[in-house]
Amino acid sequence: MLAFNWKVEYEDGTSLEQFEDGVENLYGDIDHSKVKEFKLEGENGNFKVVVNDGEIWAGEEKLKEGWGFPGTSKKAHYFIDGTALCRKWGFYYGPLEQGKDDSPDNCAECKRALAKRKGG
Numbered sequence: 494m495l496a497f498n499w500k501v502e503y504e505d506g507t508s509l510e511q512f513e514d515g516v517e518n519l520y521g522d523i524d525h526s527k528v529k530e531f532k533l534e535g536e537n538g539n540f541k542v543v544v545n546d547g548e549i550w551a552g553e554e555k556l557k558e559g560w561g562f563p564g565t566s567k568k569a570h571y572f573i574d575g576t577a578l579c580r581k582w583g584f585y586y587g588p589l590e591q592g593k594d595d596s597p598d599n600c601a602e603c604k605r606a607l608a609k610r611k612g613g
């Protein structure tokens with residue numbers, strides 16, 4: 494599941510987060526007169542949207558591709574933009590890992606596709 498939490502940085506250096514000490518702040522609690530940055534952050538820090546001075550930029554993804562374990566899969570599949578190279582899994586935006594390309598836990602088809610992609 495992909496969930497986003499918002500965080501507001503104020504011009505005076507203070508900030509307001511959607512969840513503080515387990516209590517949820519509402520969007521309406523934001524003091525819009527002194528907002529410097531409005532951020533939406535994914536659970537794993539994989540994705541971030543920042544609205545700054547009316548400019549929106551997305552990114553700062555830690556990893557755009559890598560090995561992940563989707564749903565009930567016992568094998569790791571190699572994901573690029575949420576889709577496994579073997580095409581058996583899609584819309585996966587959970588944690589990804591780089592390296593470990595030779596792990597026995599890896600899906601054989603993804604392994605082959607990745608080797609091909611890297612020119613192997």
Ligand SMILES: [Zn+2]
Binds near residue numbers: 569
């Ligand atoms: Zn696979």
